[in-house]
Amino acid sequence: GAGVSQTPSNKVTEKGKYVELRCDPISGHTALYWYRQSLGQGPEFLIYFQGTGAADDSGLPNDRFFAVRPEGSVSTLKIQRTERGDSAVYLCASRRSPGHNEQFFGPGTRLTVL
């Protein structure tokens, strides 16, 4: 079946602008994670959804970052007043259910803030 998809694949924006990044998890996967990967580093956790609710948002760096998953499937990561330091690849991953460990990653969205 189809894997995790993310749109857009690339996003270039200006400092101060608002951006939305979308993640479509694997159908039927109840858990969804957002990570951020800077160049040369491992992915860093941002937020985790179990169903529609954010089970853990401890990785969000500040209140400019927000994410939703209103119907328990597609998720949107929203970044307000973007800063140059927000430039990174934003990865989404989904997991089937609490009894399954494997996380499947999407291709990522490369965000560049000029």
Next chain:
Amino acid sequence: GENVEQHPSTLSVQEGDSAVIKCTYSDSASNYFPWYKQELGKRPQLIIDIRSNVGEKKDQRIAVTLNKTAKHFSLHITETQPEDSAVYFCAASSERRALTFGSGTRLQVQP
């Protein structure tokens, strides 16, 4: 929270040799330890994982060992091939939690 350290940061081997990458973790509650391979510009792909009730797991040329007492785990790749060249990440998590990743190892297999 969890902290995962990974080394070496770069590793160059000759084709056919073995490669070993090591990670340590800090949270004794962690019980799931996956390894991901990431090629340039691509998504991380799971290559092998191990749970804390198992000490070793093997899948063809790839094996992972876990020492829960010492809180370290290792990836072993035997008979390396040029297509094994990539960045490898270890990670750790406890039940239902997000993964904490190591900083990555860039493996270069020289033909």
